[in-house]
Amino acid sequence: MDERVMAMKISFNLNGEDVSINIDDHITLLEMLRDSFELYGAKEGCGYGECGSCTVIVDDMAINSCLMLAVSVNGRTVVTVEGLAGPRGELDPLQQAFVDRGAVQCGFCTPGMIMSAKALLKEKSNPGEEEIRKGMAGNLCRCTGYSKIVEAIKCASEGGCSCGKGF
Amino acid sequence: MAKVFEPTIKAMEFINIGKRVPKLDAWDKVQGKTMYIHDVKLPRMLHGKILWSKYPHARIVSIDTSKAEQLPGVRAVITGYNTPEIRCGFIKDNPVLKKDKVRQYRDEVAAVAADTLEIAEKAVKLIDVAYEELPAVFDPEEAMQEGAPLIHEDKGSNVLKLPWKMICGDVEEGRKQADYIVEETFRLPFVTHCCLGTSGCVAQFDAKGNLTVYSPTQIRFLAHKDFQEAMKALGLKDKTVKVIQTAIGGGFGSKLDTYPFEFITIMLAYYSGRAVKLVYTREEEFFASPGRQPVRAKISQGCTREGKLTFRDIEMILDNGAYTSWGATTPSVMMMPISSLYQVPNIRYVAKCVHTNNIYSTAMRGYGNPQATFAIESQIDTLAEKAGFDPWQFRMINRNRPGEVTPQKFEITSCGMKECLEAVKEKLQWDEKRGKSNGRGVGIASLIHVGGGARIYKSDGCGTILKLDDFGKASLLSSASDMGQGSDTILAMIVAEELGLNVEDVTVIMKDTDLEIWDAGAHASRSTFVAGNSALYAARKAKEEILEFAATMLKEPKENLYLRDRKVFSCNNPEATMDIDKLLRAAHFRTNGRQIVVSEFYDPPTVMLDREMKGNFSAAYTYGVHGVEVEVDQETGQIKILKYIIAMDVGRALNPMAVEGQLEGGGAMGLGYSLMEELHLEKGKLLNGNFLDYKILTFPDMPNIDSVIVETIDEKGPFGAKGIGEPPLVGSAPAIANAVWDAVGVRIRSLPITPEKIVAALEEKQRSNS
Ligand code: FES
Ligand code: FES
Numbered sequence: 001m002d003e004r005v006m007a008m009k010i011s012f013n014l015n016g017e018d019v020s021i022n023i024d025d026h027i028t029l030l031e032m033l034r035d036s037f038e039l040y041g042a043k044e045g046c047g048y049g050e051c052g053s054c055t056v057i058v059d060d061m062a063i064n065s066c067l068m069l070a071v072s073v074n075g076r077t078v079v080t081v082e083g084l085a086g087p088r089g090e091l092d093p094l095q096q097a098f099v100d101r102g103a104v105q106c107g108f109c110t111p112g113m114i115m116s117a118k119a120l121l122k123e124k125s126n127p128g129e130e131e132i133r134k135g136m137a138g139n140l141c142r143c144t145g146y147s148k149i150v151e152a153i154k155c156a157s158e159g160g161c162s163c164g165k166g167f
Numbered sequence: 168m169a170k171v172f173e174p175t176i177k178a179m180e181f182i183n184i185g186k187r188v189p190k191l192d193a194w195d196k197v198q199g200k201t202m203y204i205h206d207v208k209l210p211r212m213l214h215g216k217i218l219w220s221k222y223p224h225a226r227i228v229s230i231d232t233s234k235a236e237q238l239p240g241v242r243a244v245i246t247g248y249n250t251p252e253i254r255c256g257f258i259k260d261n262p263v264l265k266k267d268k269v270r271q272y273r274d275e276v277a278a279v280a281a282d283t284l285e286i287a288e289k290a291v292k293l294i295d296v297a298y299e300e301l302p303a304v305f306d307p308e309e310a311m312q313e314g315a316p317l318i319h320e321d322k323g324s325n326v327l328k329l330p331w332k333m334i335c336g337d338v339e340e341g342r343k344q345a346d347y348i349v350e351e352t353f354r355l356p357f358v359t360h361c362c363l364g365t366s367g368c369v370a371q372f373d374a375k376g377n378l379t380v381y382s383p384t385q386i387r388f389l390a391h392k393d394f395q396e397a398m399k400a401l402g403l404k405d406k407t408v409k410v411i412q413t414a415i416g417g418g419f420g421s422k423l424d425t426y427p428f429e430f431i432t433i434m435l436a437y438y439s440g441r442a443v444k445l446v447y448t449r450e451e452e453f454f455a456s457p458g459r460q461p462v463r464a465k466i467s468q469g470c471t472r473e474g475k476l477t478f479r480d481i482e483m484i485l486d487n488g489a490y491t492s493w494g495a496t497t498p499s500v501m502m503m504p505i506s507s508l509y510q511v512p513n514i515r516y517v518a519k520c521v522h523t524n525n526i527y528s529t530a531m532r533g534y535g536n537p538q539a540t541f542a543i544e545s546q547i548d549t550l551a552e553k554a555g556f557d558p559w560q561f562r563m564i565n566r567n568r569p570g571e572v573t574p575q576k577f578e579i580t581s582c583g584m585k586e587c588l589e590a591v592k593e594k595l596q597w598d599e600k601r602g603k604s605n606g607r608g609v610g611i612a613s614l615i616h617v618g619g620g621a622r623i624y625k626s627d628g629c630g631t632i633l634k635l636d637d638f639g640k641a642s643l644l645s646s647a648s649d650m651g652q653g654s655d656t657i658l659a660m661i662v663a664e665e666l667g668l669n670v671e672d673v674t675v676i677m678k679d680t681d682l683e684i685w686d687a688g689a690h691a692s693r694s695t696f697v698a699g700n701s702a703l704y705a706a707r708k709a710k711e712e713i714l715e716f717a718a719t720m721l722k723e724p725k726e727n728l729y730l731r732d733r734k735v736f737s738c739n740n741p742e743a744t745m746d747i748d749k750l751l752r753a754a755h756f757r758t759n760g761r762q763i764v765v766s767e768f769y770d771p772p773t774v775m776l777d778r779e780m781k782g783n784f785s786a787a788y789t790y791g792v793h794g795v796e797v798e799v800d801q802e803t804g805q806i807k808i809l810k811y812i813i814a815m816d817v818g819r820a821l822n823p824m825a826v827e828g829q830l831e832g833g834g835a836m837g838l839g840y841s842l843m844e845e846l847h848l849e850k851g852k853l854l855n856g857n858f859l860d861y862k863i864l865t866f867p868d869m870p871n872i873d874s875v876i877v878e879t880i881d882e883k884g885p886f887g888a889k890g891i892g893e894p895p896l897v898g899s900a901p902a903i904a905n906a907v908w909d910a911v912g913v914r915i916r917s918l919p920i921t922p923e924k925i926v927a928a929l930e931e932k933q934r935s936n937s
Binding site: 098133145 | 190192195197198199201203205361362363365414415416417419824825827832834835858863864867871
């Protein structure tokens, strides 16, 4: 097995801030975020692209950070769940909707869910239930049965939902 | 009086109870601020890794760890040969590091602690183990045969010596009285919890040799006891143990026992002198964390011409796997639906748990009830039809009623079975939809579960310490565990209600065995009822003290005073009022001042099952009914769920949003169990240990669940509530099997109900028709 490890210097925008770091080329984005930046929001639920709990947004796209190499975010923009709340900790409407609609139980899937939903809403400001379910298919949750997450996403979308809090 | 939930006049009077209160920790969770075991990092912490066995049954000839020990960065290498023996499980048949032989693929043979996880992974690969394969047995019925390989030679038999036998009335007499009898065999698969957060722990010794374990356990006090016992083996009997519970990334029963990996982590920390963290990969979570036990159930039931059940006779064989954890005690809970789901006068139940070289089993949400209820409720439909009854009508005839004492001596207090049946019938449009045999069908299944704790240990208690500060805020140190179900919020609501505070005035702390009183753990759907009553009685004590002092301050009789909106009021004198924070400060800052700190240890009024396995072991019982409408594609066997209704008698819905969360989440887990989940083992080896091959429901698969909350206001529950954590998954499988029968006329007697099984059954049906 070839065990040569190459360190590479990369620069990227992380949650609105320009950062640079020397990182080994075999490290995943998830490992770098957690181990080097101490951003523990993205979780490893499987480590191989099947659960979505490691989802972050790279250049407006929701990706599984466990599958992406850290070096490949060089020059790009990365947003993690820690990057959503406002400067004084005001929740993003999507986060607020997750809270209000009971979309959080154990919470292990939650950061990944929120990042996937964020990207979904960016792409489609007013998705229907089917579209939400299809768009979120890569994120697993074992606690909620999904309905309350769908409601929360609907609630934070442009059209809002019956609870009237809306976007 | 039982009724379908809508806020009643009484409920309107509550300030907090009955409101849709968001989960207290949701704010942190949506920001990624919550610390799970994966996120715990201590100074100079090492990483642990386990070497798993390569055979299902083999003698360990030798273990050579020398290469691993020489790898730079390796700090400890342990095996069963260089450590004292520690055994786990309730009959202590599971040595945490295996010596002499391995009995299943996932056996722990050695372990390493190293500076990084990478080094630890490399090091375990450098350990050489020489094995000598032994004949193995994977089928419990074969394992029961004379001459089958013995999994534990010292036990003399593969059949566990457990008292799983219950007789009520006279089954032979019941058979004689029956005009109709049905006898069938059902099979239930091996499935697993699939918590999104994998298992793990961190162990650390301080300079005096006292141990701290960080763990997402559901049983921090029982774990505390197990770890304290292990300290004895390490020669540290006089040292203390502290368990700190991290956020739990899903429990569902998986964290209801202590497992070898935890003791291994403790030993690695001990021998390395450093903090050690060991967290399972998803692959390990699949093969190394025990699941729900597979069951074969032979069942017969009979009824009279009038549709009254006369007997129920069940024999079961459970594949216990190689070691014994709580899975082996699930028959004690299966007895509950067997004896007490519907009125059945004559019952016989015998279960055998059998060792095999398969992966062992533990507790999982429902704790045996889903297996037993699948058999009972599938057969109820068949029996009803044979006796010429509409299955809904048949259930109404035999339903349980409030105030009855069941053959197992359960004292039923509240019982909303009738209301649940009626609600589901209406929502499902049962009369219009049933019996069309056109590929669409409807099915129902009822259930019973413990709703008021379960006295499986001598104590079913739970402690609370409640402390009020000078600012009118309360700290609630509860011994309960929140796995995401929302007991933190429920407890805060209860205390706030009683003390006239807002929910945000109550800080709930449940995490540290040094701070809190004992509790039996988050099992048996007991938190709302037992921890809830504990919190309620603590709050009442605090209230007494507050009002006593307020009476002297306001010069009003105590009986006239009440707490509301963070104030004390008098019902006679509108002038006599005082803010609670002011009152608390006045009580504190004075000569002979006092602060209000109270404690409560609540143990429900129940008994343990006696030698005949009878007795009122729960203070209340929860009832529910599942109803589904399915569409079955007769070509492909695909099932589409068109409608899914769960009606649950919850006593009182303290937080309807949390109740729905349990119904929806439990329903999803139940649907997975019914339709797709199964761990496939080939000669003891797991073949589908990943989310691609072991499917759980995803967003597109999951229908919306129509939750019907029935309130019966239980006399013993906190504000009338009963537990509902587990039951929402219990009725899924039989309701679907019954709907499939209604849709296409085939009876699937094994789970999961896959398209292949349906196609095969349809072909079989066609063959026998022609
Ligand atoms: S951890 Fe990345 S998809 Fe599961
Ligand atoms: S909330 Fe627990 S996995 Fe989604």
